[in-house]
Amino acid sequence: VAETVGRDVAFGLENARVPRSEIWPRVDAALAAARFPYAASHLTRALSGGETQRLVLAGNLVLDNRLLLLDEPTSMLDAEAAASVRNAIQHEVLRRGCTTVAVEHQLEPWLDFVDRLVVLGPHGEIVADGTPAQVLADHADALAAQGVWLPGLPAPALLPVDAALVSPWEDGPQRLVTATGVGVELRAGLADRRAPPTVALADVDAELRSGRALAVTGPSGAGKSTLVSVLAGLSRPTSGAVEADPRLATRQGTYPWRWRSRDLTARLAWAPQTPEHGVVTASVRDEVLASARACGREAGRAEARADGLLETLGLGHLRGVSPYHLSGGEQRRLMVAAALGHGPHGLLLDEPTVGQDRHTWAAVLGAISAARTAGAGVAVSTHDLLAAKVLADDQLQLSGGRTVR
């Protein structure tokens, strides 16, 4: 809600008319408690997804309320950062003796901490309710069948997906986009002019190749989203080059960031880490058709493909609904469907598996994997190491904007 991190966390206290002198010490303490990595003066626009998640937690902790409601509080974090945030939550809860309700897909890391486990079914009904040990002992099979991520289960088998739903519309060259020595410096805006820019990427090489999937991994803030968006042609690198194969050239040349949006869309699709940022229409079905329409794909084929993708990704019954009315996990699947709908050569997907149960996870990765097999070039940024392992032909690990391996 505010320009700087400190003001953002202070917002709740200001609304509660807490005296000024108390606000800043509490803000600093809450940022530290949420393991937030920057000072209170840092701009809120200049944060990665995982950093934003920790900021929101700080804004919640600062209020010192008796009830803490957490909706997938670590979904954008790598395992290490997630564990540190869970420890922070646990510490605060014990310190204050407050009640906490957490909504989670990943049960295992919470099991030692929670006293009560409530499992909801697909229609919001309660399927199981009891102590974690009791629920797991009595309902393990039913929960697994329902797609709950239970400890000890093997990775779900990917859903087989028909190539006709996901293949590139036209054949493309082998090397779609090559990034050479790419550096990206980010500034959050005019207010940030005097401060030095953030070096989000430095000297990174990467390649988007037809028929191959690249997984970009690394801790929160490592530069994963920045790399995926620069490969998608959404921004111009500060140094180095991001260049497409000459066979993909437009009148603007071979630099994707120079292409007109229609040409870019036809060639490369991007699914953002925050799915709301990708929404451009008022219905789920239109959302999947939007890019096909924009780049003049044949309507009948595009519609059949959109409907097939929606069914495959478990969104068929929602086709007439506003994308804003979907759950977080549904919205993310919609962005994957929208990226696949018009059959671009390259798929740049930012954290495509967040918020999925075992079934929808298998569908999302099944669709992406089938697109790759059908000739698309795929790059996913992810902190889901299981997804990276199951999907990737190539891996690129980043830390502090640099390639680790």
Ligand SMILES: Nc1ncnc2c1ncn2[C@@H]1O[C@H](COP(=O)(O)OP(=O)(O)O)[C@@H](O)[C@H]1O
């Ligand atoms: N608009 C921005 N202005 C300045 N810094 C930014 C901006 N967006 C992201 N950053 C910073 O760039 C770094 C890389 O961010 P990002 O690529 O989103 O990381 P990841 O996806 O690996 O979590 C982080 O340190 C983040 O704080």
Ligand SMILES: [Mg+2]
């Ligand atoms: Mg990211």
